[in-house]
Amino acid sequence: MSSHDEQVQQRQSNLAELEKLGIEIYPRTFERQHTIAALVEAHGSRTHDELEGEHVTTITSGRILAIRAFGKANFLVVSDGHSKMQAYIRQDALPELDFTIYKLLDFGDWVGIEGRLFRTKTNEFTIWASRVHFLSKCLVPLPEKWHGLTDVETRYRQRYLDLIVNPDSRRVFELRSRIVSGIREFMIARGYLEVETPMMQPIAGGAIARPFVTHHNALDMDLFLRIAPELYLKRLVVGGIERVFEINRNFRNEGISTQHNPEFTMMEFYEAYSDYHALMRMTEEMIAGVATQVLGSDQITFGDHQISLHAPFVRLSLREAAREAASRKLGREIADADLRDRDRVAAIAKELGLEVDPGSGAGKITTEIFERLCEDRLIQPTFVYDFPTEVSPLSKQKPDDLETAERFELYIGGFEVANAFSELNDPAEQRRRFEGQLKNRASGDLEAHAMDEDYIRALEYGLPPTAGEGVGIDRLVMLLTNSPSIRDVILFPLMRTRE
RNA sequence: GAGUCCGUAGCUCAGUGGUAGAGCAUUCGACUUUUAAUCGAAUGGUCGUGGGUUCGAUCCCCACCGGACUCACCA
Numbered sequence: 001m002s003s004h005d006e007q008v009q010q011r012q013s014n015l016a017e018l019e020k021l022g023i024e025i026y027p028r029t030f031e032r033q034h035t036i037a038a039l040v041e042a043h044g045s046r047t048h049d050e051l052e053g054e055h056v057t058t059i060t061s062g063r064i065l066a067i068r069a070f071g072k073a074n075f076l077v078v079s080d081g082h083s084k085m086q087a088y089i090r091q092d093a094l095p096e097l098d099f100t101i102y103k104l105l106d107f108g109d110w111v112g113i114e115g116r117l118f119r120t121k122t123n124e125f126t127i128w129a130s131r132v133h134f135l136s137k138c139l140v141p142l143p144e145k146w147h148g149l150t151d152v153e154t155r156y157r158q159r160y161l162d163l164i165v166n167p168d169s170r171r172v173f174e175l176r177s178r179i180v181s182g183i184r185e186f187m188i189a190r191g192y193l194e195v196e197t198p199m200m201q202p203i204a205g206g207a208i209a210r211p212f213v214t215h216h217n218a219l220d221m222d223l224f225l226r227i228a229p230e231l232y233l234k235r236l237v238v239g240g241i242e243r244v245f246e247i248n249r250n251f252r253n254e255g256i257s258t259q260h261n262p263e264f265t266m267m268e269f270y271e272a273y274s275d276y277h278a279l280m281r282m283t284e285e286m287i288a289g290v291a292t293q294v295l296g297s298d299q300i301t302f303g304d305h306q307i308s309l310h311a312p313f314v315r316l317s318l319r320e321a322a323r324e325a326a327s328r329k330l331g332r333e334i335a336d337a338d339l340r341d342r343d344r345v346a347a348i349a350k351e352l353g354l355e356v357d358p359g360s361g362a363g364k365i366t367t368e369i370f371e372r373l374c375e376d377r378l379i380q381p382t383f384v385y386d387f388p389t390e391v392s393p394l395s396k397q398k399p400d401d402l403e404t405a406e407r408f409e410l411y412i413g414g415f416e417v418a419n420a421f422s423e424l425n426d427p428a429e430q431r432r433r434f435e436g437q438l439k440n441r442a443s444g445d446l447e448a449h450a451m452d453e454d455y456i457r458a459l460e461y462g463l464p465p466t467a468g469e470g471v472g473i474d475r476l477v478m479l480l481t482n483s484p485s486i487r488d489v490i491l492f493p494l495m496r497t498r499e
Numbered sequence: 500g501a502g503u504c505c506g507u508a509g510c511u512c513a514g515u516g517g518u519a520g521a522g523c524a525u526u527c528g529a530c531u532u533u534u535a536a537u538c539g540a541a542u543g544g545u546c547g548u549g550g551g552u553u554c555g556a557u558c559c560c561c562a563c564c565g566g567a568c569u570c571a572c573c574a
Contacts (some may be wrong), residue, residue, distance in 0.1 A: 091531085144511065
């Protein structure tokens with residue numbers, strides 16, 4: 001028999017023995033007076049003498065993370081998932097039944113402990129057990145206590161094991177929750193209304209990406225999982241909700257990487273009477289503020305980098321960034337006009353080793369040059385602004401430069417964290433943009449934006465001057481928790497199923 | 500989709516063309532304040548799966564499965 005099976009059998013036999021004692025092996029509930037975290041918080045810094053004087057008794061509970069047995073004196077380390085503390089188990093301090101129960105406990109079991117707080121000779125904050133209650137069995141051996149669980153595949157597939165034995169993993173998800181709360185509070189404090197818009201959409205719009213397809217049986221209708229909530233949120237601004245936001249999942253049927261999970265969380269918001277410059281100021285305020293609120297500082301470590309999230313962030317125009325990087329790489333001066341000329345910029349791209357799609361215009365090629373040469377070097381927070389209109393089908397053009405849209409992306413740590421623009425609200429122009437996208441789609445571009453007549457109709461009712469933005473929550477959490485992979489900040493990242 | 504690397508005990512890891520090792524965990528024994536408790540003993544393996552080469556494969560070769568990273572893709 002394998003070690004694993006042997007240990008399972010041993011644990012099962014211990015459970016059977018408990019049942020023979022006549023106790024309920026899966027009790028329905030437990031009257032806990034204090035969590036371990038609350039005990040540590042309230043009494044964990046008391047001295048030995050203070051604890052003796054106060055004589056605090058309590059009933060608490062948690063999962064056993066270690067058993068140290070010395071015959072008649074024994075120690076359990078019990079965790080409530082947040083904090084842990086030790087219980088002192090003495091045969092002569094317990095009813096006989098409870099000591100029998102104790103002896104049938106395994107590493108990983110859930111127990112309730114009744115007793116009084118004290119400090120041991122080695123000054124460890126401890127509960128001196130007067131009762132031990134069995135709450136639930138762990139039938140399977142857990143990863144060892146010292147190295148924890150390092151195998152990433154198991155950590156992702158069986159996240160509960162990761163959470164049981166790796167406190168750092170727990171910490172990441174606690175921080176994630178606080179980051180999301182912080183963002184939500186930030187938005188609500190500014191008068192934004194939180195809403196939920198469809199995840200299942202007849203047309204997957206609002207971004208340039210390939211969608212997942214599904215089907216509704218009763219309506220006999222194909223639907224797409226949304227790639228963005230954008231067009232629905234703007235419909236709400238048309239409806240008079242001048243400040244609106246949504247924190248929810250988007251789904252994109254594309255590659256998986258350390259920065260991409262097929263489903264990911266976006267905070268997207270729209271504000272009437274705003275523009276992309278105002279959103280830059282709001283964004284740096286939000287990110288610096290949330291970091292300070294959650295981490296106590298706007299200075300972070302990300303991998304090998306020290307990053308300052310202190311506002312203001314650097315502002316860099318996309319064409320300027322591409323022009324400068326290409327000039328440096330090629331050793332000669334590239335002009336802004338070169339980037340706006342389809343043939344000249346295509347030649348530059350080829351010289352830089354990029355493949356140029358025949359369907360790509362000057363704007364798309366320039367954007368590709370930027371992404372190739374600049375993106376992963378933007379470690380300190382940088383707003384890259386003024387994108388080519390060609391790659392921004394939902395953005396408003398600059399009044400004096402129709403080839404350029406009032407759009408920015410925020411880069412931190414070498415990847416994109418947010419994307420924002422002044423919203424295109426002219427229905428006629430929006431229709432022309434969609435038609436341009438349809439041409440791309442016809443020539444094989446599977447990510448080209450679909451025509452959305454219903455959205456154009458909404459614009460015809462009048463969208464006020466508006467700016468909007470999407471913030472990648474997972475990536476922001478990566479930065480603020482120093483996590484190198486998006487899978488480290490998503491509880492259950494998508495994995496291939498195992499047979 | 501391409502490339503590189505990885506898969507050995509429940510966990511963390513060594514290792515070799517001649518049927519496999521450690522620590523922790525587990526079991527038994529000792530121990531009434533331990534802190535990765537300690538000490539003594541024992542148990543535990545289809546070396547990812549399937550082929551091939553070989554007298555002999557966990558090791559070499561091929562395919563497959565799963566994973567990590569890089570590239571491609573992807574605002």
